[in-house]
Amino acid sequence: MKNGGKTSFLPNFHKFSLKEKIRILKDFAQLNKEDLTLIKKYQQLPDFLDVENNIGPFKIATNFLINKKDYLVPMEIEEPSVVAAACRGAKLIRKGGGFFGKYLKNEMVGEVQLLKVKNFNEAKKKILKFKKEILEIANQTDKFLVKISGGAKDLTTKKIKDFLVVYLHVDPKDALGANIINTMLEKIAPFLAKISKGKIGARIVSNFAKERVVVVEGKVPIKELVLKNFSGKEVAEKILLVQKLAQFDLYRAVTHNKGIMNGIDAVALATGNDFRAIESAVHSFAQRTGKYQPLSEWKIEGDFLKGKIKLPLPIATVGGATQTKKAKLALKILKVKNAQELGVVAASVGLANNLAALSVLATEGIQKGHMRLHKEFIEKINERNKSKRTR
Ligand code: MEV
Numbered sequence: 001m002k003n004g005g006k007t008s009f010l011p012n013f014h015k016f017s018l019k020e021k022i023r024i025l026k027d028f029a030q031l032n033k034e035d036l037t038l039i040k041k042y043q044q045l046p047d048f049l050d051v052e053n054n055i056g057p058f059k060i061a062t063n064f065l066i067n068k069k070d071y072l073v074p075m076e077i078e079e080p081s082v083v084a085a086a087c088r089g090a091k092l093i094r095k096g097g098g099f100f101g102k103y104l105k106n107e108m109v110g111e112v113q114l115l116k117v118k119n120f121n122e123a124k125k126k127i128l129k130f131k132k133e134i135l136e137i138a139n140q141t142d143k144f145l146v147k148i149s150g151g152a153k154d155l156t157t158k159k160i161k162d163f164l165v166v167y168l169h170v171d172p173k174d175a176l177g178a179n180i181i182n183t184m185l186e187k188i189a190p191f192l193a194k195i196s197k198g199k200i201g202a203r204i205v206s207n208f209a210k211e212r213v214v215v216v217e218g219k220v221p222i223k224e225l226v227l228k229n230f231s232g233k234e235v236a237e238k239i240l241l242v243q244k245l246a247q248f249d250l251y252r253a254v255t256h257n258k259g260i261m262n263g264i265d266a267v268a269l270a271t272g273n274d275f276r277a278i279e280s281a282v283h284s285f286a287q288r289t290g291k292y293q294p295l296s297e298w299k300i301e302g303d304f305l306k307g308k309i310k311l312p313l314p315i316a317t318v319g320g321a322t323q324t325k326k327a328k329l330a331l332k333i334l335k336v337k338n339a340q341e342l343g344v345v346a347a348s349v350g351l352a353n354n355l356a357a358l359s360v361l362a363t364e365g366i367q368k369g370h371m372r373l374h375k376e377f378i379e380k381i382n383e384r385n386k387s388k389r390t391r
Pocket of ligand 1 (some may be wrong): 257354358368
């Protein structure tokens with residue numbers, strides 16, 4: 001087993017005392033005194049509640065086995081039921097061998113809008129002729145990035161209405177890439193304007209990250225899907241029907257994807273990532289064919305229910321708020337080596353949340369489990385607020 005022999009399979013984590021939870025975490029991620037002090041400070045905040053998998057700065061999802069490595073996953077989200085659902089989905093997929101995933105590519109695109117170009121064909125030809133020089137100008141921005149990833153790798157052009165648009169394709173490695181790409185675009189724009197005999201318009205990174213796509217798969221032995229009065233086979237078949245509805249009904253597809261994003265956003269927030277960039281990328285990708293589609297699909301193969309999720313995940317382990325104390329603690333607990341590993345983890349959480357949701361929607365119903373946790377959560381808040389008033 002990877003991860004120094006430490007398992008993340010802890011189905012009873014939510015039942016342990018806070019002290020015990022922290023001990024497990026300390027052991028799993030070799031937390032030091034500074035980490036423990038930080039956690040304690042979060043527990044002393046007025047809104048901290050000792051419920052479910054909450055440890056202070058975030059909640060912890062258990063049971064994740066991804067590419068044969070165990071993960072405890074920090075999730076920042078107000079609803080305890082989302083974390084409970086992630087744990088349940090991960091537990092089921094673990095029974096089928098865990099999640100397996102990888103990025104297909106790691107490219108972001110930025111665009112320069114050129115105005116008042118008179119001869120588009122001539123301008124396009126000129127830009128492509130000077131491609132090497134333009135990429136060199138862009139790559140002067142960050143020599144280190146160029147060394148580790150190649151930096152700006154390509155450029156393409158497109159005439160859109162009265163504009164000539166130049167797209168710059170960049171591998172931002174472990175960063176989200178917005179800052180570096182915007183700087184690159186501002187650097188190349190004057191040269192582009194000069195050779196195209198045009199004027200400079202907008203220069204900005206695009207959040208349509210269709211070249212930064214991650215794919216994660218996982219399967220569950222159908223017999224393990226058994227739920228109250230429903231057999232595993234019945235649950236699997238109902239999941240396929242809910243899936244089919246999402247393929248043809250926009251109302252359902254959007255909610256299907258919202259359930260996936262419950263998990264992904266929570267990982268993004270815990271690790272200091274720009275969840276709005278991720279949301280924009282994901283929903284535009286779902287709409288890329290002109291018909292908004294669910295981002296995951298489920299099918300029955302032999303004795304297994306098989307799930308696959310494919311979505312763009314512009315997520316970072318360097319830069320911006322990923323360097324705050326809380327985010328660094330989350331990354332330490334995750335033990336991820338780079339942004340792509342983090343993206344595979346986040347997509348796995350999305351798939352786990354999706355499985356947990358679909359399995360209850362058409363069987364026992366979402367409200368039972370969700371409302372129980374929600375009620376406990378509200379009761380604890382009321383109890384705490386009351387005790388504060390009487391003090
Ligand atoms: C609620 O936050 C998310 C769900 O609606 C997702 C879904 O319906 O698939 C339960």
